[in-house]
Amino acid sequence: MIGLYFLHKLIVSAVLLCNTPAGGYVYQMIYDCEYGDNITDVVFFVKNIFNQKLSTMYDSRVGKYVGFGEYGMKNAAHYNSQAWKMDIRKSQVETLCRYNAILFRRSTLDRKVPPIVKVHQTKQADYGERSMLECSVLGFFPQEVRVSWLRDGVEVTTDVSSTDVLANGDWSFQLHSYLEFTPRRGERVSCRVDHSSLKESLEVDWDTFALDAKYLKMTVGTIFFFIGFTAAAGGAVYYWWKQRFDFSPLGRQGRASPCHLSEL
Structure with missing residues (x-):
């Protein structure tokens, strides 16, 4: 039976090739899987298109081919009479559509990458000077993400800009947000990210250690300077006092010697 089917196809192809019009023939077979919100609802179509006209279509909802036009109806009746072909079409609902739908859901719809x-300063600036912070959000999936800035827990809506969500080429995305502001000592500046892969908002603080370390070094240097200056001044006073009032035994002997000479 299968051999007769392929022989029929071969004869039809030969006839078409021998009577090819100037524009040629275009034959297409399209496999189409359509899904609802739940992948258990699957509809499988096999569409045979000849010269951009739909000739026959297999519909898994009715479990058979449907023909369009006289030629299409004859082909549909022929296909439906082939038990082996109908068994293949019924199995393809599972092997072709549902199996690939599960893989697609795992790799796209259900895939979550946090x-x-x-957060870093784009250019060095001291407290009280205009500066800019950059918040880089990297390697997340899916691409829907929300980034906002907080100053002492209050969301900032002005002087904020952002790039578009950029594809990395490895099924992940990145985004960069910027905040122009004048830093104040002791202020907490944070970048908040909301993404479907996170159970709650992720807040990352701007680390001001480098900026604070500069002032810490100046403060420590100043303290050590005054300690050194005080020690040096104290040493100088002590040396002067020792020279002015020499209480050593040798010094006392030197001062007492004129008295001993007068007694003699």
Whole structure:
């Protein structure tokens, strides 16, 4: 039976090749899987298109081919009479559609990759000077993400800019947000990220250690300077006092010697 089917196809192809019009023939077979919100609802179509016209279509909802036009109806009746072909079409609902839907859901719809968030100063500036912070949100999936800035826990809506969500080419995305501001000592500045992979918002603080370390070094240097200055001044006073009032035994002997000479 299968051999007769392929022989029929071969004869039809030969006839078409021998009577090819100037524009040629275009034959297409399209496998189409359509899903609802739940992948258990699957509809499988096999569409045979000849010269951009739908000729026959297998519909898994009715479990058979449907023909369009006289030629299509004859082919549909022929296909439906082939038990082996109908068994293949019924099995393809599972092997072709549902199996690939599960893989697609795992790799896209159900795939969650949390972002890596880094906050840094784009240019060095002291407290009280205009500066800019950059919040880099890296390697997340899916691409829907929300980034906001907080100053002492209050969301900032002005002087904020952002890039578009950029594809990395490895099924992950990145985004960069910027905040122009004038830093104040003791203020907490944070980048907050909301993403479907996170159970709660992720807040990353701007680390002011480098900026604070500069002033810490100046403070420590000043303290050590005054300690050194005080020690040096104390040493100088002590030396002067020792020279002015020499209480050593040798010094006392030197001062007492004129008295001993007068007694003699």
